[in-house]
Amino acid sequence: MKLVFASDSFKGSLSSERTAQLLTKAAEEIFDETECFSLPVADGGEGTLEAVVSATGGGFVEAWARDPMGNPRRTHYGVTGDGRAIIEMAAASGLTLVPAEQRDPESASSYGTGELIQDALARGYRDVSVAIGGSATNDGGMGCARALGIRFLDERGQELDGIGSDLGRVHSIDMAGLDPRLAGATLTVMCDVTNPLCGPDGATQTFGAQKGASQEALQRLEEGMCHYRDVLLRTFGKDADQMPGAGAAGGLGAALMILLGANMRSGIETVLDLIGFETLLKEADLVITGEGRTDWQSCHGKVMQGIGEYARRRGVPVIGLSGSLGLGADQILAHGITALTTTVNAPMELDEAMERAEELYLDAARNMFRMVKVGMKLGK
Structure with missing residues (x-):
């Protein structure tokens, strides 16, 4: 299975590169055979x-x-x-x-x-x-x-x-x-x-x-x-x-x-063209993207929208793994994002969530890939 990781940074806690490293670690733990490709991305702003x-x-x-x-x-x-x-x-x-x-x-x-x-x-x-x-x-x-x-x-x-x-x-x-x-x-x-x-x-x-x-x-x-x-x-x-x-x-x-x-x-469209994202999507089975907080603003030229739109043109499903979901987060589902999940696994203050960002992200990635594995078995 070919996985492509392309998340925005989680400002104040996780870089785009670090999310890809954690996703790779989780994928290798859950799947027997997988190819992981990662691209650091940004929307034209910081990073x-x-x-x-x-x-x-x-x-x-x-x-x-x-x-x-x-x-x-x-x-x-x-x-x-x-x-x-x-x-x-x-x-x-x-x-x-x-x-x-x-x-x-x-x-x-x-x-x-x-x-x-x-x-x-x-x-x-x-x-x-x-x-x-x-x-x-x-x-x-x-x-x-x-x-x-x-x-x-x-x-x-x-x-x-x-x-x-x-x-x-x-x-x-x-x-x-x-x-x-x-x-x-x-x-x-x-x-x-x-x-x-x-x-x-x-x-x-x-x-x-x-x-x-x-x-x-x-x-x-x-x-x-x-x-x-x-x-x-x-x-x-x-x-x-x-x-x-x-x-x-x-x-x-x-x-x-x-x-x-x-x-x-x-x-975001310019960035994705510059980094050759569409080429990387060829033969991809699944894309994982995300950001610190997903809400209605995510549909206005942000990373997840760009990733979703590109992947949809190629018929590749996309899961969004974000730090939190805010008002209007479900609007992103109209832009090629197949499903959404978060890293926070219990009620907690923002400071705690950011301090534990790596631990929470890795655990969430493992659970997400377990659900993907269940879906693969059902598909067979």
């Missing part, structure tokens, strides 16, 4: 870089890039075994790079993300995927675009810095200096956020406060973002408010799509 690099036999590239407040810092991006570059914008423009007391989206810039893209192009990579999320910025992606040669000019023709407070000052956009290497490159945005650029569900109103913006700053940023949206529409004929994902990462989604010609794709 994506490590998952893709590990699964493809790739590596990491160290590079210098400016953090959201303009300070140069050493960071990195990933490359796959077949020569594609994977960039996490949070590695250069992430919220965690800025101390809480210094967070200010009016002064922050996504310039460092553009520097990482530029570094990948300079090293010869022409297939570049950018996972966007967890940003400290609300600059409409102007900083990223500036790093790649685009100039944002005010009414006097003076170049702007491309920070959040500049949004309302943009009068024209000069594309003449755009890095020519982008013309021969494929740029993919990995994102599962569908927010438009402006409005109550837009970049500023949805995410601005958590990036340190006061109510007054939120109003200024929203007004500036609406002005920026209008400039993009006037210049390129594209309405960022009608483009799902344009508001992701403080508007970086809009810049990548409109200014740099990137394609927007689901994070």
